[in-house]
Amino acid sequence: xxxxLGTLILGLAAFALTTGxxxxxxxxxxxxxxxxxxxxxxSYDCHRETSFAFIHPVRPHYNTLLKFDEANYPKVxxxxxxxxxxxxxxxxxxxxxxxxxxFHDGSAFSSADVKATYERxxxxxxxVVSIRKAAYEDxxxxxxPDPLTVVFKLKAPNASMLTxxxxxWDCIYSAAKLKEDPRYPEKNVMGTGPFKFVEHAAGSHWVGxxxxxxxxxxxxxxxxxxxxxxxxxxxxVNALQAGEVLAEFRxxxxxxxxxxxxxxxxxINVAESPWVCSLVVTFNVKRKPFDDVRVRRALSLxxxxxxxxxxxxxxxxxxxxxxxxxxxxxxxxSNAELETYPGFGRDINKARAEAKKLLxxxxxxxxxxxxxxxNVPMPYTPVGVFVIDQWRQIxxxxxxxxxxxxxxxxxxxxxxxxxxxxxxxxxxxxxNLQLLKYLSxxxxxxxxxxNIDRKVDELYEKQKRELDPxxxxxxxxxxEKHILTEANTVPVVWWHRIIVTWKQMHGWHMSPSHYINQxxxxxxxxx
Amino acid sequence: MLRYxxxxxFLMIPTLLGVAVLVFLLLRAMPGDIVEVRMLMDGGQxxxxxLALERARLGLDQPLIYQFxxxxxxxxxxxxxxxxxxxxxxxxxxGNRLGLSLQVAIMATILAVMISIPLGTISAIYNNTWIDxxxxxxxxxxxxxxxxxxxxxxxxxxxxxxxWIPPLTYTPIWEDPIRNxxxxxxxxxxxxxxxxxxxxxxxxxxLLEVLQEDYIRTARAKGVYExxxxxxxxxxxxxxxxxxxxxxxxxxxxxxxxxxxxxxxLNGIGKLFVETVTRADYTMVQxxxxxxxxxxxxxxxxxxxxxxxxxxRIRYS
Numbered sequence: 089x090x091x092x093l094g095t096l097i098l099g100l101a102a103f104a105l106t107t108g109x110x111x112x113x114x115x116x117x118x119x120x121x122x123x124x125x126x127x128x129x130x131s132y133d134c135h136r137e138t139s140f141a142f143i144h145p146v147r148p149h150y151n152t153l154l155k156f157d158e159a160n161y162p163k164v165x166x167x168x169x170x171x172x173x174x175x176x177x178x179x180x181x182x183x184x185x186x187x188x189x190x191f192h193d194g195s196a197f198s199s200a201d202v203k204a205t206y207e208r209x210x211x212x213x214x215x216v217v218s219i220r221k222a223a224y225e226d227x228x229x230x231x232x233p234d235p236l237t238v239v240f241k242l243k244a245p246n247a248s249m250l251t252x253x254x255x256x257w258d259c260i261y262s263a264a265k266l267k268e269d270p271r272y273p274e275k276n277v278m279g280t281g282p283f284k285f286v287e288h289a290a291g292s293h294w295v296g297x298x299x300x301x302x303x304x305x306x307x308x309x310x311x312x313x314x315x316x317x318x319x320x321x322x323x324x325v326n327a328l329q330a331g332e333v334l335a336e337f338r339x340x341x342x343x344x345x346x347x348x349x350x351x352x353x354x355x356i357n358v359a360e361s362p363w364v365c366s367l368v369v370t371f372n373v374k375r376k377p378f379d380d381v382r383v384r385r386a387l388s389l390x391x392x393x394x395x396x397x398x399x400x401x402x403x404x405x406x407x408x409x410x411x412x413x414x415x416x417x418x419x420x421x422s423n424a425e426l427e428t429y430p431g432f433g434r435d436i437n438k439a440r441a442e443a444k445k446l447l448x449x450x451x452x453x454x455x456x457x458x459x460x461x462x463n464v465p466m467p468y469t470p471v472g473v474f475v476i477d478q479w480r481q482i483x484x485x486x487x488x489x490x491x492x493x494x495x496x497x498x499x500x501x502x503x504x505x506x507x508x509x510x511x512x513x514x515x516x517x518x519x520n521l522q523l524l525k526y527l528s529x530x531x532x533x534x535x536x537x538x539n540i541d542r543k544v545d546e547l548y549e550k551q552k553r554e555l556d557p558x559x560x561x562x563x564x565x566x567x568e569k570h571i572l573t574e575a576n577t578v579p580v581v582w583w584h585r586i587i588v589t590w591k592q593m594h595g596w597h598m599s600p601s602h603y604i605n606q607x608x609x610x611x612x613x614x615x
Numbered sequence: 616m617l618r619y620x621x622x623x624x625f626l627m628i629p630t631l632l633g634v635a636v637l638v639f640l641l642l643r644a645m646p647g648d649i650v651e652v653r654m655l656m657d658g659g660q661x662x663x664x665x666l667a668l669e670r671a672r673l674g675l676d677q678p679l680i681y682q683f684x685x686x687x688x689x690x691x692x693x694x695x696x697x698x699x700x701x702x703x704x705x706x707x708x709x710g711n712r713l714g715l716s717l718q719v720a721i722m723a724t725i726l727a728v729m730i731s732i733p734l735g736t737i738s739a740i741y742n743n744t745w746i747d748x749x750x751x752x753x754x755x756x757x758x759x760x761x762x763x764x765x766x767x768x769x770x771x772x773x774x775x776x777x778x779w780i781p782p783l784t785y786t787p788i789w790e791d792p793i794r795n796x797x798x799x800x801x802x803x804x805x806x807x808x809x810x811x812x813x814x815x816x817x818x819x820x821x822l823l824e825v826l827q828e829d830y831i832r833t834a835r836a837k838g839v840y841e842x843x844x845x846x847x848x849x850x851x852x853x854x855x856x857x858x859x860x861x862x863x864x865x866x867x868x869x870x871x872x873x874x875x876x877x878x879x880x881l882n883g884i885g886k887l888f889v890e891t892v893t894r895a896d897y898t899m900v901q902x903x904x905x906x907x908x909x910x911x912x913x914x915x916x917x918x919x920x921x922x923x924x925x926x927x928r929i930r931y932s
Contacts, residue, residue, distance in 0.1 A: 128890075130701055138653075138654060138655075138656070138657040139656070139657045217665050217668055217669055217672075219654065219661055219665060221665070222660060274702065289711070289784070289882075290701065290707075290708060290711050291886065291887060292784050292882045293783075316784060316880075317882075318783065318880045319880075319886070319889075319890065320877040320880060322767065323770075323877065323880045326770055326774055327780065327783055329774060330774055330778060330779060331778075332783055333783075365658075492892070492893060493652055493656060493894075494647040494648070494649075494652050494893075494894075495645055495647055497651045497652060497655050498645070498647020498651060499647070501647070501651060502646060502647075512658060514658065521660075532660060533655075533661055533662065534655070534658070
């Protein structure tokens with residue numbers, strides 16, 4: 089009983105830490121939330137964009153079918169859906185929608201809008217780019233038996249389907265507007281969300297105001313929001329320190345967190361969480377000697393991930409050792425399981441001795457290569473320097489190259505590199521998303537190692553179709569072990585998200601993703 | 616003079632055409648393209664079909680010669696195209712930011728001229744005295760300190776002293792002059808200091824040279840008041856290279872405040888330049904390079920015309 093109580097207290101403490109505490113105060117209405125965004129949305133179309141810089145200003149204008157429970161991630165709750173059922177065979181998803189929902193132009197929302205939206209994502213019309221089309225390739229049909237019911241029928245069961253329906257990217261659009269012009273959302277912002285679009289001053293700011301006919305009673309609390317685009321990190325931190333903005337929702341570095349804590353003391357809240365984002369080393373198997381698994385594994389074995397993560401966490405937005413799924417995620421490997429994988433053991437001397445042996449067996453002496461990295465200081469540069477130093481300790485020399493983004497991505501995609509530091513970031517925890525990086529290159533456009541591994545493809549498909557979480561986890565462990573042993577692409581370290589907000593901002597909840605919890609529906613200001 | 620002006624004006628065309636060819640080819644010589652940056656920069660799987668569709672939409676699947684022809688013929692009729700990143704007209708994107716950059720450049724120029732001409736003159740008059748040493752130290756410090764660093768010091772100074780930073784978004788001067796100036800005076804000081812340092816050094820050295828000329832000695836021998844010698848004979852003749860420097864610095868400020876604009880979060884041409892290069896937004900980078908090149912050419916042209924005003928001996932025949 090004592091143990092259980094202790095576990096409960098620890099659990100509650102951990103929850104409080106990761107959610108940034110629980111608001112016990114009564115929410116107040118009014119006020120304009122000013123927050124900083126580190127970049128700017130290119131278009132206004134949720135279905136074609138990929139950046140957090142899009143989500144932060146645009147998401148408050150829209151609803152999705154489902155969403156993640158803000159305070160209890162990764163629990164899925166309804167957004168426009170009031171309730172839903174899934175058939176036992178996992179092939180039919182039936183959603184009951186909220187009544188009396190209106191679009192910002194005053195028109196009524198119905199199941200036809202949901203159907204039109206998902207048809208646009210799964211089967212984009214001519215000229216429409218749908219980035220996440222593959223997530224819905226299992227949909228056989230979408231039916232709308234009545235205005236408040238929508239039924240999705242699948243061709244095959246998909247363990248990630250509910251997560252897909254909660255994706256922050258799947259903004260529900262007006263069927264009428266899409267009928268007029270399928271590309272309407274690219275240049276117009278018109279949803280059912282808590283805030284109406286007011287203004288986008290290019291390069292400067294974005295403004296939203298409260299939607300008075302919002303379907304959730306007494307929401308939103310805020311009169312509006314103003315997202316200010318501040319691309320320079322120091323300028324963003326200065327703006328936070330001066331109180332010109334009350335938050336920045338992507339994340340701060342440990343150094344900036346300290347600076348803000350020192351300057352503002354108890355005027356701010358700091359929330360922290362592991363992040364659905366990892367840095368991985370990718371070997372270009374089209375170049376020798378990286379076509380030899382012994383060389384790749386040796387280079388993976390040389391990296392002391394445990395000590396590295398601890399040291400790097402002091403200077404960079406990384407902290408966690410993990411496999412192919414985010415540490416802490418329910419389907420991720422435990423530390424005990426991780427330690428059994430090549431490159432994840434605690435005894436680094438033993439691992440490096442094995443690495444040297446493998447290089448000798450492969451006939452590789454005085455290995456030298458160029459290490460391609462992104463020219464983004466945080467966290468790419470420190471992690472790149474760390475990895476190079478780890479390889480130096482087994483006699484391997486890597487030359488650090490950090491070209492600008494276009495050349496970095498261009499070289500990765502075209503295979504014009506030896507070894508690269510790549511990233512694997514997603515909006516949510518989902519094996520179907522995180523494992524895409526490791527699929528054979530003819531099945532994945534983000535496998536920059538350019539390798540073919542049919543066992544990975546087969547196990548990926550198997551886990552995708554497995555609806556029993558325990559069985560799915562077992563398949564994932566087998567798949568993870570295989571991936572880390574073959575070492576075509578290996579995780580180095582997982583990111584750590586730190587968010588600093590002024591204390592007068594309430595109702596926002598921390599999560600492992602900077603793409604979710606951003607509709608600002610429950611955010612309020614104590615002023 | 617008119618013939619000279621017309622000839623110089625038409626000489627701008629081949630220069631701009633050369634710039635156009637160069638920037639067009641250099642941008643495309645680098646690996647990767649805007650579609651990859653836009654769709655893959657944040658991770659996540661994007662199908663080859665989506666990438667191909669986007670390339671086709673932007674016209675990047677067309678042969679290079681066709682793309683160049685399309686772009687250059689557009690420019691000839693005043694159509695600079697649309698930004699490949701935002702989809703908005705390039706002219707609109709630049710227009711939104713040009714006012715701010717121009718205002719900073721003008722304010723910095725006024726500041727620089729107000730500081731540099733008197734200081735350079737005093738420094739030359741009191742050559743090798745303690746006054747000259749102080750002014751030279753001030754000018755050398757201005758050359759050594761990068762504008763963006765001074766900008767960072769200004770921001771930190773304001774933040775730590777007054778817990779205040781300049782406004783983060785731009786307000787045109789005719790809407791709210793106080794808010795406008797409270798945002799732009801700081802970057803104007805940051806860049807104006809370096810600018811004034813360059814012009815002070817130039818004023819001092821050319822004035823020193825002019826003060827050694829025979830006609831200055833003659834004027835003094837004739838008993839002309841020293842103030843008249845300086846204002847009528849020395850300073851006016853010393854201004855030619857100073858005007859050149861001021862002109863070139865002004866043109867540089869239009870697109871060259873790359874880091875300073877980021878430090879102050881100014882939505883100007885320099886910040887736009889960095890963003891568009893990072894995004895590989897071809898049409899926007901091309902237009903911005905053309906704009907800056909045109910500014911340099913026009914400013915040079917104006918400086919040349921000013922020569923004739925300042926020194927009547929110069930005649931463009």
